[in-house]
Amino acid sequence: PLAYQCHLARRGYGNFIDNVRIYVKGGTGGMGLPRFGGEGGKGGDVWLVAEEKMTLKRIKDKFPRKRFLAGTGANSCVHALKGAKGTDCRVPVPLGISVISSHGKQIGELNKPGDCLLIAHGGLGGCLDTNFLPSKGQIQIVHLDLKLIADVGLVGFPNAGKSSLLSKISHAKPQIADYAFTTVKPELGKIMYPDYKQVSVADLPGLIEGAHANKGMGHKFLKHVERTKQLLFVVDISGFQLSSKTPFRTAFETILLLTQELELYNKQLRTKPALLAINKMDLPNAQDSLNELMKQLQNPQGKLIYCVVTSYL
CATH class of the missing domain: 2.70.210.12 (GTP1/OBG domain)
Incomplete structure (x- = not known):
């Protein structure tokens, strides 16, 4: 991949x-x-x-x-x-x-x-x-x-469900499939409200570990994060593994890695408002995994977590 x-x-x-x-x-x-x-x-x-x-x-x-x-x-x-x-x-x-x-x-x-x-x-x-x-x-x-300008930028590792989320909340029609790197180009969607207000959402292609050092398409993707007004981290509750040759990461480790990649790329991104969306809650044992994740987020052992709100998809 x-x-x-x-x-x-x-x-x-x-x-x-x-x-x-x-x-x-x-x-x-x-x-x-x-x-x-x-x-x-x-x-x-x-x-x-x-x-x-x-x-x-x-x-x-x-x-x-x-x-x-x-x-x-x-x-x-x-x-x-x-x-x-x-x-x-x-x-x-x-x-x-x-x-x-x-x-x-x-x-x-x-x-x-x-x-x-x-x-x-x-x-x-x-x-x-x-x-x-x-x-x-x-x-x-x-x-x-x-560099894309959007109200909200969706950030996550491949196959976390960002494209599916964008397709449900906006009129965008991104390509969706169950394999890594489905999204290979940024997608923009707009959420329309009855009072005619609009919120633009950018689905930024999945990062990989080392993206800050320009691995994969690291800088091509990360630069689009810079001008989004707010970030929405989309994380698979069951964890993430890029391939059989890479280590498995729990949901908590995934959050730490995502924040680390952004910080290493540009320290100023730490000050950007961010939300955390926990996805795929319909999977077996998802509730147990969520309970464990909540404990880890409340006690991150000295590691800064700047995602402040949790929602479930």
Whole structure:
């Protein structure tokens, strides 16, 4: 399963894409007019603009070359000594985008509809200071890194029942089956209330031990936890075992491992509000296992448990 999961990581795990590299270039400035002291127009700028229904896949499909060029500034002329500015290029992007430079530095984020980020300046038009020669626009290769924004993020090991839960509480239709790594891409669902309030829920693909060190698809999955407002840990009351070659973990050990993976990936995740859902209570001896788990949660032997509410599915 781990090799299969790594294969999916290389392919972008299905049609869901959360990272795209694009080429952007600001427009060249316009020529100045030495005879009359005319100034060329500034080159256009390249902007990223956050739009609600946009996805990185749509960007990739609509702009397969992933090149975005702003317009050239107008030359100065006798009839227009001040050349017009070149046309700006506005690139629509999804909400939740982090913009990373080719050197790995974060340039900015776009989290709300209408958020704009200037990522390539247009060149200056020719003027007296430049001997009336224009300058070229800024060129950058940037990564658009998507982190899902949701009210609640479902976190758990494979086959814990996260997809089943999402399918029951929302209109989402995730793939469900009784084997590890059923979910290979994040699924988003919305819970609709009679008063028209909505709660967005993200089913984040199952983690494995060592995900914080990027085992399996660790960082691809864990980064989506960062922007969810609240976490819901989904734990199988009967415990968890990834394969015959890995140790069996009780429900209590599963909770400890999940919290550990999140903390090792990003310590700030410890401060995020979290709930605990104990699943598969219809299994034999589930009530006895639950009673034992409650005792362990009340006395975790010095180990921090920050899941504060328990519910049964």
